[in-house]
Amino acid sequence: MRTLRVAVLVVVLGVLQVAFFTHARLFGVVPDLGLLLAVAIAYRYGPEAGALTGFASGLFFDFFLETPLALSALSYALTAYAVGLIRAGMLREPRGITPVIGLLAGLAGGFVFAGLGILFGVDALRDTRTFQVIFVSAMYDALLAPAVFWLVNRFTLPERDAPSAYRLRP
Amino acid sequence: MAVHRRASRRRYVLLVLVLTSVTLITLDTRSDDSGPLGVVGRAAHTVVSPVEKAVDSLADPLNDWWQGLTDRGSLKKENERLRRELSELEDERRQAQEALRENEVFEALAGLPIYSDIHRETARVVNRSTGNFEWTITLSKGSESGISPNMAVIGPDGVVGKVLESWTGGSKVRLLIDPDSFVSVRVFGSQVTGLARGRAGSDLLRLELDPGVDVQVGDDVVTSGLENSDFPAGLSVGEVAEVEEQPGIGLLVRVRPWTDFDDLELVQVLDWVPGGPPVVVTTTSMAPAATTTTPTTVAEDDE
Numbered sequence: 353m354r355t356l357r358v359a360v361l362v363v364v365l366g367v368l369q370v371a372f373f374t375h376a377r378l379f380g381v382v383p384d385l386g387l388l389l390a391v392a393i394a395y396r397y398g399p400e401a402g403a404l405t406g407f408a409s410g411l412f413f414d415f416f417l418e419t420p421l422a423l424s425a426l427s428y429a430l431t432a433y434a435v436g437l438i439r440a441g442m443l444r445e446p447r448g449i450t451p452v453i454g455l456l457a458g459l460a461g462g463f464v465f466a467g468l469g470i471l472f473g474v475d476a477l478r479d480t481r482t483f484q485v486i487f488v489s490a491m492y493d494a495l496l497a498p499a500v501f502w503l504v505n506r507f508t509l510p511e512r513d514a515p516s517a518y519r520l521r522p
Numbered sequence: 523m524a525v526h527r528r529a530s531r532r533r534y535v536l537l538v539l540v541l542t543s544v545t546l547i548t549l550d551t552r553s554d555d556s557g558p559l560g561v562v563g564r565a566a567h568t569v570v571s572p573v574e575k576a577v578d579s580l581a582d583p584l585n586d587w588w589q590g591l592t593d594r595g596s597l598k599k600e601n602e603r604l605r606r607e608l609s610e611l612e613d614e615r616r617q618a619q620e621a622l623r624e625n626e627v628f629e630a631l632a633g634l635p636i637y638s639d640i641h642r643e644t645a646r647v648v649n650r651s652t653g654n655f656e657w658t659i660t661l662s663k664g665s666e667s668g669i670s671p672n673m674a675v676i677g678p679d680g681v682v683g684k685v686l687e688s689w690t691g692g693s694k695v696r697l698l699i700d701p702d703s704f705v706s707v708r709v710f711g712s713q714v715t716g717l718a719r720g721r722a723g724s725d726l727l728r729l730e731l732d733p734g735v736d737v738q739v740g741d742d743v744v745t746s747g748l749e750n751s752d753f754p755a756g757l758s759v760g761e762v763a764e765v766e767e768q769p770g771i772g773l774l775v776r777v778r779p780w781t782d783f784d785d786l787e788l789v790q791v792l793d794w795v796p797g798g799p800p801v802v803v804t805t806t807s808m809a810p811a812a813t814t815t816t817p818t819t820v821a822e823d824d825e
Contacts, residue, residue: 372571381654400532407539411546415566416652418686418696421559422546429539433532450757469655472547476701478654479722487652 366412383492384479390432392504399436427465458490473484564689571691573654578648585806630678657700663686679780710742726776
């Protein structure tokens with residue numbers, strides 16, 4: 353059931369990403385909703401769930417991009433996995449942390465995407481503008497992170513079903 | 523023990539995802555769009571196309587509002603505030619103006635100096651670059667209208683780009699300014715030809731020429747139509763914006779496209795195959811395309 357709900361979120365956020373946010377750019381840059389979703393899942397349910405969600409949401413997005421298929425999938429999965437591991441080591445959850453997670457995950461995801469892209473021969477990424485785009489996109493992710501985390505908390509299974517290490521503290 | 527097993531499983535899942543991704547990336551870069559991955563991609567586009575069109579039809583007012591918020595500063599915001607205060611009558615007047623403006627674009631497209639025997643499919647731009655590292659537009663028409671990959675796309679002011687992929691209900695066009703884009707061009711009124719390429723993060727095209735050729739800032743640049751070019755000869759591309767001499771290498775010319783890629787609303791897809799007939803262009807100015815001058819064929823100019 354949780355898998356089905358997450359799948360619905362993957363599709364809904366994916367469609368929003370390709371149809372709506374292309375019109376709502378921040379300084380010409382779009383956010384990474386799929387990455388935010390994966391990170392939110394990783395934060396709530398651990399690295400494994402986050403990586404799987406990241407792979408699915410990235411792959412959905414990849415079908416609409418000209419970069420090699422699965423490049424976003426791989427970068428989202430790796431970033432979400434790392435966030436899940438870091439989350440497991442956190443003793444407490446500071447207030448208002450979601451924008452910070454969005455920002456850091458956006459930066460990490462962006463650099464992983466660019467690094468892998470260059471490795472796989474995407475010439476468009478070999479430019480100084482890439483840094484600027486990654487930074488603005490990460491800022492945009494930070495703005496949207498609270499909404500995506502709220503969506504995940506609202507539409508996935510109740511708190512008691514999350515692994516104990518990932519339960520939100522009051 | 524259980525913790526160790528869980529950690530192993532995590533690493534196993536990650537390894538499987540990485541291997542799957544690398545396999546897909548390799549398959550995608552080594553195959554064309556006709557394979558199973560291409561079919562899935564087109565199916566995804568077909569499913570999302572109606573949503574893109576619906577959002578586009580609703581997006582204009584939102585776009586203006588958003589641009590006012592992010593790009594245009596306080597003046598634009600003030601303009602938005604005033605617009606909200608306009609009466610119903612004012613709305614109707616604006617709609618009429620919009621229709622007139624659109625009509626002008628249509629007239630400009632219809633008046634493009636191109637042989638009439640080249641079939642042109644007019645389409646609306648419904649979406650722009652999906653990702654942050656590509657320069658593309660999505661059109662409202664696709665394979666059902668005969669639009670297929672590699673077809674040339676033009677706008678009211680000249681060349682826009684090339685069709686990258688098409689599906690039922692839409693198609694994607696790679697813009698001239700995309701780093702993977704290139705077009706064979708000629709400096710108008712001369713025999714100087716070269717390959718103009720897009721460049722990441724720049725609105726200018728990059729054109730490398732042999733040393734000693736006569737190119738001046740302000741010269742018009744048109745498509746050359748050389749063998750295997752995807753564009754018919756004589757379509758206006760832009761004007762020379764900068765000429766830089768590179769010692770021992772040649773000239774680096776930067777070309778500013780005539781087309782304003784941010785403002786495109788309607789474009790035309792040319793059903794033209796490489797090696798097809800030349801086009802008719804004006805003898806005076808290359809842009810804007812709507813100027814009325816006596817046409818002559820580029821074929822004559824070339825000879």
